[in-house]
Amino acid sequence: MLTISNVSRRFGDKLAVSDVNLEIPQGQMVGIIGRSGAGKSTLLRMINRLTNVSEGAIRFDGVEVSALRGKALRNWQRDCAMIFQQFNLVPRLDVITNVMLGRLNHRSTLLSLLQIFTEAEQLRALQALERLDIAQTATQWAQTLSGGQQQRVAIARALMQAPRMILADEPIASLDPRNAKIVMDSLHAINREQGLTVITNLHTLDTARAYCGRIIGMAAGRVVFDGTPEQLTTDVARQLYGAEGLEDAFSEAMTSTSIEPARRPTAKPRELADAL
Template identity: 50%
Template sequence: MIRFNQVSKVYPGGTVGLNNIDLTIGKGEFVVIVGLSGAGKSTLLRSINRLHEITSGEILIDGQSITAAQGKRLRMMRRGIGMIFQSFNLVKRSTVIRNVLAGRVGYHSTLRTMLGLFPKPDMELAFDALRRVNMLEKAYQRADQLSGGQQQRVSIARALAQEAKIILADEPVASLDPLTTRQVMDDLRRINRETGITTVVNLHYVDLAREYATRIIGVRAGEIVFDGTPIQATDAAFSEIYGRPVSGDERLGGQALEAN
């Protein structure tokens, strides 16, 4: 589904974001990427849809190079990749339904989308997406009137309306309280299980990674230092990923892990 072939990213000034990454993520997986801030996990995630351009190597989506894609081909490939951000990236003054319909922009002309002329099947997709995240009753409410958790659910609905084959979520719960965090993670897991959409999530909390992932990838200094199941992600494994024992603020429960 997603294949990294010897992928490296070097930022101006010489900082290494990714160092010769070889990685395959299969269809339908729920992958959580963990690591310290600056370890390269956001670079890894955002290189999949080319929000970050790589320096060398190649990334394949369903066997086709997104690295080499240009113009219409690149737009078509990105259409199949939904993105969920920590800051939600909603148009705050627009209604919920208009924000969800933004997921359909890649399917229509610029003029049509600017005028808001979405056909009936798009409207049905958008309403169904809102239903999946229990936000249907908020369809005509302005986005800036919603709580943070509700806004993140709208961004998930936008990715569903996009008919994405892949969902990338970059720290989607970092700004949410513990209860809302679990509600959003529950939505992502349920959608992954019901639809088979490949889901790749960056998370700060190691206990959430263990609870929700089918596979955990640990990144340190731009390299993959762990790739295994949640059961294999022991306290000692997390300490190796972080280069130190995991601190309490890296657990949603707030307690430090003891290396063993």
């Protein structure tokens, strides 16, 4: 259980997040929606502890993660994997090394500095890439991949952390509709098959309705809606986005059945590992 109690965040005189209270059970897939500046990204960054809370507390499994320091904080950021809109890959490293960087918090400082990875870690990285249909890119430089492929590499890196929760901050904002669908399908499959809690910020209502069993709406730093996709009515959407922003909040591209799934690679992880 993730519990957020009376959490606020101030940046100078600006109140970015105001008195948020949420309980998110293990295994939910939650979409957070709202206009730009509503506080969505700040909330996710506070959960991951990239940003500290100004008031209130965040707890996971009874542990107050908003108070962690040092090694305990690093362990939390390992258990609470973060996926960003900008991918945050190392462009001049190959794909498999970028994925294996997700193991750094599980390893000794010396091995981490030397970037020495075991055969088991290489195989695990290839399995993560295979799951996301991009194992064939393992030896390519990350900078040669498309945006959609890079985001899937970022998801594979998050899986290498063996997380207990995945946070995704606008993971499809910079992707075309086809790649956006592939990325959201991947996150949904991880949630469904592994039982991992997935919390993702999203711009469009249709995407949230299609993939998330629970939707949280934010406006001016506050939670103003918390319910199921069926409860997300046009009136609620108008409250979140305003009449002028309502049209932009809807997009049918993500739920289009005309988009074909990505082609699965023919090589298996063990065969690719032998070729590296």
